[in-house]
Amino acid sequence: MRALVFEAYAGPLEVHDVWDPAPAPDGVVVRVEATGVCRSDWHAWQGHDPDVRLPHVPGHELAGTVAAVGRDVRRWREGDRVTVPFVCACGRCALCAAGEHQVCPHQTQPGFTHWGSFAELVALDAADVNLVRLPDGLPSATAASLGCRFATAYRAVVQVGRVRPGEWVAVHGCGGVGLSAVQVAVAAGARVVAVDVSPGALELARSFGAEVGVDARAVGAVGGTADAVVEATRGGAAVSLDALGSPGTCEASVRSLRPRGRHVQVGLLPPGAGRAVVPMERVIALELEVLGSHGMAAHAYDGMLGLVAAGRLRPDLLVTRELALADAAQALRDVGRQPGIAVVTAF
Numbered sequence: 001m002r003a004l005v006f007e008a009y010a011g012p013l014e015v016h017d018v019w020d021p022a023p024a025p026d027g028v029v030v031r032v033e034a035t036g037v038c039r040s041d042w043h044a045w046q047g048h049d050p051d052v053r054l055p056h057v058p059g060h061e062l063a064g065t066v067a068a069v070g071r072d073v074r075r076w077r078e079g080d081r082v083t084v085p086f087v088c089a090c091g092r093c094a095l096c097a098a099g100e101h102q103v104c105p106h107q108t109q110p111g112f113t114h115w116g117s118f119a120e121l122v123a124l125d126a127a128d129v130n131l132v133r134l135p136d137g138l139p140s141a142t143a144a145s146l147g148c149r150f151a152t153a154y155r156a157v158v159q160v161g162r163v164r165p166g167e168w169v170a171v172h173g174c175g176g177v178g179l180s181a182v183q184v185a186v187a188a189g190a191r192v193v194a195v196d197v198s199p200g201a202l203e204l205a206r207s208f209g210a211e212v213g214v215d216a217r218a219v220g221a222v223g224g225t226a227d228a229v230v231e232a233t234r235g236g237a238a239v240s241l242d243a244l245g246s247p248g249t250c251e252a253s254v255r256s257l258r259p260r261g262r263h264v265q266v267g268l269l270p271p272g273a274g275r276a277v278v279p280m281e282r283v284i285a286l287e288l289e290v291l292g293s294h295g296m297a298a299h300a301y302d303g304m305l306g307l308v309a310a311g312r313l314r315p316d317l318l319v320t321r322e323l324a325l326a327d328a329a330q331a332l333r334d335v336g337r338q339p340g341i342a343v344v345t346a347f
């Protein structure tokens with residue numbers, strides 16, 4: 001198969017012919033029809049993820065068709081159209097039994113723990129636990145984001161952030177996951193302040209219903225941004241997300257909250273990029289909650305898919321570019337430079 005390979009961290013990204021993957025006994029191989037270019041792929045390439053071994057094929061935000069099925073798989077057949085949460089749970093441990101697949105200690109992740117979906121084929125483990133059937137008529141380019149950024153945003157806003165109608169939600173960083181969070185929060189009846197350094201990203205956020213756009217470059221990072229959010233929301237947001245993952249956006253998010261507010265960390269914060277300083281004196285004085293959100297379990301997809309089918313969530317509007325596999329290398333190098341989600345749809 002053809003795949004995008006790197007042999008050194010931050011080294012060349014090249015499309016090569018490599019061996020086809022075979023399914024594990026409980027797994028499947030999926031023929032990839034679409035795979036999103038996500039900042040986590042960039043982290044994998046840069047060597048920020050200790051799971052990644054060289055040479056490596058990145059890619060974890062995918063949709064496609066089941067092409068081969070392991071002997072122990074019960075629920076899936078060749079030809080089924082699927083997506084998959086980037087966290088593939090084991091389905092057998094105590095946390096999985098409790099439904100907390102997204103933090104399964106035995107998880108695998110395509111594009112991190114093994115080769116991923118910037119390729120014609122990708123192997124996925126524990127298929128009966130992790131695959132999500134795609135509704136007919138949902139294009140693969142749209143469905144790919146349901147594997148990572150859109151689902152991550154949905155869980156962060158609805159399940160972890162517990163947003164209620166009328167509450168103010170601040171979204172720090174309006175890349176793919178941040179714009180998804182804006183959409184989800186608006187659909188949940190929240191009022192949204194979007195924060196970014198890119199006018200194009202803020203414009204998209206406004207088109208998804210954000211009432212206020214804060215240009216972090218104009219008001220100044222951390223303190224300036226937090227003050228702007230507190231002013232726009234007349235006292236601070238009830239829920240604030242760091243949807244980028246940087247020490248600055250994390251701190252600005254916590255400082256954006258009103259008393260009893262909830263900070264949700266969504267963007268990855270690999271320690272190599274610097275550790276976030278969380279102002280714990282505010283956490284205690286304002287009784288804030290500091291929460292993490294890590295993908296979403298396959299069994300939790302139904303509510304989100306229902307809202308997509310009803311047209312109340314529009315992940316299709318996030319896809320601003322469709323690329324060929326040969327263009328993926330440049331897209332990874334440029335991650336975050338253009339608003340919206342880039343998806344590889346030609347292999």
Ligand SMILES: [Zn+2]
Nearest residue numbers: 090093096104
């Ligand atoms: Zn497990």
Ligand SMILES: [Zn+2]
Nearest residue numbers: 038040061148
């Ligand atoms: Zn991702």
